[in-house]
Amino acid sequence: MASQFNDIVELVRAPIDPAHLTNQVRAGEDGAIVAFDGFVRDHSRNRRTLYLEYEAYETMAVLKLREIAVSIHENFAIHRIAIIHRLGRLEIGETSVFIAVSAAHRAAAFDACRFAIDTLKRTVPIWKKEYFDDGSVWADGELPSVPSATPSAESAS
Amino acid sequence: MFQSVALAAAAHAGYNRIMATVSQTIRVKVLFFGRLKDAFGGGEDAIDIALPADVEALFAQYAARNPHLQQYRTSLVASCNREFVDWGTTLRNGDEVAFLPPVSGG
Numbered sequence: 334m335a336s337q338f339n340d341i342v343e344l345v346r347a348p349i350d351p352a353h354l355t356n357q358v359r360a361g362e363d364g365a366i367v368a369f370d371g372f373v374r375d376h377s378r379n380r381r382t383l384y385l386e387y388e389a390y391e392t393m394a395v396l397k398l399r400e401i402a403v404s405i406h407e408n409f410a411i412h413r414i415a416i417i418h419r420l421g422r423l424e425i426g427e428t429s430v431f432i433a434v435s436a437a438h439r440a441a442a443f444d445a446c447r448f449a450i451d452t453l454k455r456t457v458p459i460w461k462k463e464y465f466d467d468g469s470v471w472a473d474g475e476l477p478s479v480p481s482a483t484p485s486a487e488s489a490s
Numbered sequence: 491m492f493q494s495v496a497l498a499a500a501a502h503a504g505y506n507r508i509m510a511t512v513s514q515t516i517r518v519k520v521l522f523f524g525r526l527k528d529a530f531g532g533g534e535d536a537i538d539i540a541l542p543a544d545v546e547a548l549f550a551q552y553a554a555r556n557p558h559l560q561q562y563r564t565s566l567v568a569s570c571n572r573e574f575v576d577w578g579t580t581l582r583n584g585d586e587v588a589f590l591p592p593v594s595g596g
Contacts, residue, residue, distance in 0.1 A: 371596050387595065390523055390588055393572040394595075418595055430596050450596060458569070458588075459595025460524035471525040474594030477567050479574045 340402045341415035344391055349417055349428040358413040358435040367442040369450050371430040373423050377472075383464045387420045387429060390458040394418070397457040401449050409445035411436040416449055418459060429461075513540045516583035518548065524591040526562055539581065545570065546577040548587060566591060 341357055351370055359366060373385050402414050412435040419429050432449050436442040454475060461472040515538045522530045530552070539548055545568045553560040569588045570579055581587065 388523065389595070390521065390569070390572075390590065393569060393588070396572055454593070454596040456593070457595050458523065458590050458593055460591065461594040461596075462524075471528075471591070472594040474592030476565065476592045477574055477590070479567055479576055481576070 338402070338406055338413060340413055341417065342395065342398045342402050343417050344389060344395060344398075345417060345419050346421045347419075349419055349431045351428060351431050351433075354415040354417060354431055355433045358415050358433050360412060360435065362437065363412050363435040364437050365439040365442045366433055366435045367439070367446040368431070368433040369446050370428055371450070372428045373425050375425045377463050377465075380465050382425065383466065384425065385423045385429070385464065386462045387418070387423065388460050388462075389418070389420055391420075394457050394459055398453070401452050401456075404452070405434070405445045405449055408448070409434075409436070410438070410441040411445045414445065414449065416453070418453070418457070420459070515540050516543065516581060516585075518581055518584070519586045520548065520552075521586065521588035523588065524594075526559070526566065526589055526591050529559055529562065530556065543581045544577065545575060545579050545581065545587060548581060549577075549589065562589075562591070 341354060351368065355366055355368055373382070375382055398416055398418070402416060405411060405414050415431070415433045417431045423429055430450070430453065432446055434442045434446045434449065436445070456477050460474065463470055463472055517536060517538050520535045520537055522533055527533045537548070537551065539551060549563060549568070553563070567590050568575055568577060569590060570581070570585050572586070
């Protein structure tokens with residue numbers, strides 16, 4: 334899904350290719366790319382993790398990812414962003430989320446990339462189930478904050 | 491709209507007299523995710539609810555039929571038509587409501 338900025342915003346089930354995505358956001362006018370590669374850890378709270386399963390409220394999750402991309406452009410002097418999350422079963426070491434931000438200068442790219450992953454973890458309806466030798470558990474998460482439902486807030490949007 | 495209702499009332503007065511005693515209901519699509527999906531035993535449902543209805547009343551209707559869902563109430567947020575909403579949000583016919591446990595992507 335390309336926005337007006339040629340961003341890449343996707344939920345995928347196939348393995349993520351970080352090198353390919355990094356090249357997708359790279360252009361001659363840029364001087365820096367900062368990337369975040371989140372991948373499956375082999376343990377959780379002293380237990381050995383076998384694999385993870387991710388599920389999403391897919392239509393809403395894509396909307397929320399797009400909102401992050403729009404917000405990044407509004408708040409940071411960046412060029413492009415790729416923000417990809419994988420769903421389904423993921424094995425140890427596989428990339429679950431990848432974000433790459435290109436910019437003319439490094440500071441904006443660092444700040445925007447950090448903002449993107451932090452916002453994703455707070456606001457995008459995706460859930461992770463951890464599988465262990467002796468069972469499975471839904472990972473603890475963060476409860477998204479809900480905007481105020483006051484009439485003034487609605488008219489402001 | 492009121493005009494068409496009036497015409498229908500004239501043509502089917504008996505039918506409408508009966509319907510007037512029944513409170514109006516709407517149908518909404520309801521989605522459950524994560525641990526709540528496991529607790530409910532499914533990810534998707536459609537339900538009729540009497541007006542006036544808000545998101546809180548919708549959850550209460552499920553909790554009345556499935557009391558074990560009540561324990562999740564304080565650790566959920568709700569969305570309506572793919573936007574996070576307050577529990578006091580009024581529902582309309584055809585809305586898509588989701589009950590969302592704490593998110594854990596990344």
